[in-house]
Amino acid sequence: MSLRYLEDFAVGQTFTAGPVRIEESEIKQFAGAFDPQPFHLDSKAAQSSFFRGLAASGWHTAAITMRLLVESELKPAGGIIGAGFDELRWPRAVRPDDELRIEAEILEVRPSKSKPDQGMIKVRTKTLNQNNDPVQISVGNLVVLRMRPAE
Amino acid sequence: MSLRYLEDFAVGQTFTAGPVRIEESEIKQFAGAFDPQPFHLDSKAAQSSFFRGLAASGWHTAAITMRLLVESELKPAGGIIGAGFDELRWPRAVRPDDELRIEAEILEVRPSKSKPDQGMIKVRTKTLNQNNDPVQISVGNLVVLRMRPAE
Numbered sequence: 001m002s003l004r005y006l007e008d009f010a011v012g013q014t015f016t017a018g019p020v021r022i023e024e025s026e027i028k029q030f031a032g033a034f035d036p037q038p039f040h041l042d043s044k045a046a047q048s049s050f051f052r053g054l055a056a057s058g059w060h061t062a063a064i065t066m067r068l069l070v071e072s073e074l075k076p077a078g079g080i081i082g083a084g085f086d087e088l089r090w091p092r093a094v095r096p097d098d099e100l101r102i103e104a105e106i107l108e109v110r111p112s113k114s115k116p117d118q119g120m121i122k123v124r125t126k127t128l129n130q131n132n133d134p135v136q137i138s139v140g141n142l143v144v145l146r147m148r149p150a151e
Numbered sequence: 152m153s154l155r156y157l158e159d160f161a162v163g164q165t166f167t168a169g170p171v172r173i174e175e176s177e178i179k180q181f182a183g184a185f186d187p188q189p190f191h192l193d194s195k196a197a198q199s200s201f202f203r204g205l206a207a208s209g210w211h212t213a214a215i216t217m218r219l220l221v222e223s224e225l226k227p228a229g230g231i232i233g234a235g236f237d238e239l240r241w242p243r244a245v246r247p248d249d250e251l252r253i254e255a256e257i258l259e260v261r262p263s264k265s266k267p268d269q270g271m272i273k274v275r276t277k278t279l280n281q282n283n284d285p286v287q288i289s290v291g292n293l294v295v296l297r298m299r300p301a302e
Contacts, residue, residue, distance in 0.1 A: 030214075033214070033218070034214035034215065034217055034218045035214070035217050035218065035221065036218070036221055037221060037230045037231065038230070039230060049229070049230065050229050050230065050232050050294065057214075057217070058233050059210065059213055059214045059217050062210055062213065063181075063184070063185035063186070063208075063210045063214065064185065066185055066186050066208070066210050067184070067185045067186065067187070070186065070187055070188060078200070078201050079188045079189070079190060079200065079201065080188065081201050082209050082241065083240065083241075084238070084239060084240025084241065085236065085238070085239040085240070086238075087235070087236070087237075088235060088236040088239050089234065089235025089236065090233065090234075090235065143201065
């Protein structure tokens with residue numbers, strides 16, 4: 001599939017990618033760099049934490065979700081450029097050896113009022129584990145190029 | 152400072168951390184792992200992109216912000232556990248050699264209605280560069296332990 005411009009997106013389109021497995025060593029490595037808390041770093045300490053066992057940082061899940069979105073057929077022409085999120089939550093912990101995949105759905109497509117060569121799409125992305133439980137739900141707004149500037 | 156329970160938080164409290172410098176090599180390494188798009192990986196290709204030069208992945212900025220929050224004096228007793236975000240946006244690109252710091256402000260403190268040993272705090276975190284321009288603004292809800300269960 002070639003690159004998509006604003007005109008190529010429509011409400012209800014879905015895009016998928018994955019699964020990708022997350023290893024315990026990756027969970028600990030990411031946490032060591034960016035979220036050094038016992039429940040992300042130390043399996044034993046994690047047992048008595050809120051998570052009741054080692055859990056990936058939510059930011060690690062978000063980063064893996066981003067990689068899956070880049071690998072999907074979404075492929076906006078100017079790249080995946082997030083203007084911001086209306087919602088981002090982690091309803092369930094990600095555990096070592098979980099296999100994550102994404103389902104992204106286009107919720108809105110709208111041209112920019114001020115920039116004739118741009119528009120915005122609103123995308124809900126669910127990140128699911130091997131049991132089809134959502135581990136992350138986000139609703140984000142992406143900047144997308146228009147094929148033809150408005151007259 | 153010792154750990155904080157729900158009773159120790161109050162609306163208007165602020166917490167800071169940083170600055171920390173972000174290197175070009177780190178931007179490219181994070182992008183290679185999680186956000187492999189030309190404007191995060193290749194300085195030359197980035198020139199003709201939306202960003203007009205190499206920019207860090209927003210998820211990299213979010214991950215650095217998390218590390219700064221862990222380093223700050225926020226220190227909730229059970230750890231920093233994000234239930235979700237009401238808002239997350241990146242108003243300005245992060246560039247190689249930017250120096251990032253955070254200012255976090257408590258917006259709400261509320262006990263859980265269903266769980267007597269827990270509550271929630273709402274925190275607005277601004278991530279600022281060396282020119283005091285915000286590069287990320289988030290409003291997140293954190294799960295916090297209560298010192299004494301409600302009667």
